[in-house]
C-alpha cells in the first residue's frame with residue numbers, strides 16, 4: 522500500500538511523510554486506497570450508515586494530498602487538502618491550501634495524529650507556494666493551536682413575509698433586465714463564468730471548480746450528500762449578459778387550506794446592486810411563500826435595509842465563525858491585499874509552527890497598496906499567528922482583538938492606527954463549505 526507522490530519537505534521519497542515516534546504511520550494514500558480512506562472518513566464524521574463515496578473521492582484524489590494515519594494496516598485518520606484561489610481585499614487572489622476531511626478515529630484520538638498530519642500538510646503547502654491555509658472548523662478550539670484564526674463569518678436571516686411586503690419602493694432597477702428559470706445543465710454552463718466574475722468582488726470568496734458545479738447541479742451524486750434539484754433562476758441585463766443568479770428550495774407546507782411555504786436561498790450571486798434588488802424582489806414575490814430563509818450572506822450585506830420593514834428580518838440561528846485562515850507566507854499574503862489608509866504598522870508575530878514568526882512591517886502607500894517586509898524596528902502590536910489569520914481578510918478588527926486581550930498594544934494608540942490600515946469597505950465572506 523505505498524504512495525510515492527508526495528514530494529513536499531520532510532518526504533524521504535518513499536511516501537512516508539513523518540516517521541513519528543509511535544507505530545502509527547502518517548502517509549499519503551494511493552489512488553486505489555480511496556475506498557478504505559472514505560470509510561475511515563465516514564466513521565470519523567460519525568456517519569457509519571453512509572454508503573461508499575469512493576467514486577467521488579477518486580475524482581478528488583491528487584498525489585500527496587489525501588493523507589491517512591495507518592495502524593496495523595487500518596486507516597485510523599484522514600486529512601485532505603487542495604489548492605484553491607482566495608480573493609483578498611482589493612480583488613487580487615492568493616493561492617490557498619484548503620484543508621478538509623479531517624478525522625481521527627475514536628479509537629486513536631488525542632495521540633497527536635492530527636498534529637502530525639497538519640504539520641506534514643502545512644509544510645507541503647508552503648513548499649508549493651501557498652500564501653495561506655484555510656479550513657472550516659468543526660469545533661472552535663481545534664485549530665487555533667496550528668495558527669488558524671476565524672476570518673469570515675456566516676450571517677443568515679429569517680424573513681417573515683407576514684411582516685413585510687418585501688423590498689422598499691424606489692430601489693435601483695435594471696432597465697430591460699429579466700429573470701428566467703434555468704435548468705441544471707444551464708447552471709453548469711453559465712454559472713462558472715458568473716461566479717468567476719462575482720468572486721473577485723468579494724474578499725474571502727473561493728474559486729469553484731468543475732467538480733463543485735457538477736455536485737451542486739446533480740450531475741454527480743455523492744452518497745451522504747442529500748441532493749434534490751433546487752429552483753435556479755438567472756438574471757440577465759438588457760444585452761442578455763448574465764449578471765446574477767439565485768438558487769433556492771421550497772418546502773411545500775400548508776396550514777389546512779392556507780399556503781405556508783418556506784423558501785430557503787441556497788446560493789445568491791449578483792454582480793451589481795440593481796441585479797441584487799431584482800433578484801431579491803423576485804424571491805420575495807413567489808406565491809405561497811410566507812417565510813424566506815437566507816442561511817448564509819455577507820455580514821454587512823444590505824438585505825435587511827432593503828426591506829420596507831427591516832425588523833421582519835431576524836438573525837439566522839446558526840450565525841457563527843465560518844472560514845479560518847492560517848497565514849503561511851506573510852509577505853506574499855499582505856503584499857497581495859489592499860488597505861484602508863496610508864501608514865505603517867509593525868507586528869510582532871508569535872508562531873509555534875514558525876511560518877509567520879517574527880517582526881513584520883506593513884507599509885501602505887497613498888493608493889492603498891501595501892508592502893510587507895521583515896524589520897528590526899520596534900513593534901507596535903504583538904499577536905499570535907492565529908490572530909494574524911483572523912485579521913488578514915478584514916473580517917476581524919485590531920481594537921476588538923485588543924479589547925479581548927488577544928492582541929497586545931505595545932505603543933499607545935497602535936490598535937486604532939492599525940485599524941485604519943487594515944479596515945476593508947466590504948466584510949470578508951465565503952458562502953461555500955468545503
Ligand SMILES: CC(=O)SCCNC(=O)CCNC(=O)[C@H](O)C(C)(C)COP(=O)(O)OP(=O)(O)OC[C@H]1O[C@@H](n2cnc3c(N)ncnc32)[C@H](O)[C@@H]1OP(=O)(O)O
Pocket residue numbers: 565566620621622623624625626629630631632633634635636637656657658659660662663666
Ligand atoms: C477542517 C475539518 O475537516 S473540521 C473537522 C474536524 N473533525 C472532527 O471534528 C471529527 C471528530 N473529531 C476528530 O476526529 C478528532 O477529535 C480531531 C481530528 C478533531 C482531533 O484529532 P486528534 O488526533 O485527537 O488531535 P491531536 O491528538 O493531534 O490533538 C492536538 C491538540 O489538539 C487538541 N484537540 C484536538 N481536538 C480537539 C477538540 N475537538 N477540542 C479541543 N481541543 C482539541 C488536543 O487536546 C491537543 O492539544 P495539545 O496540542 O495542547 O496537546
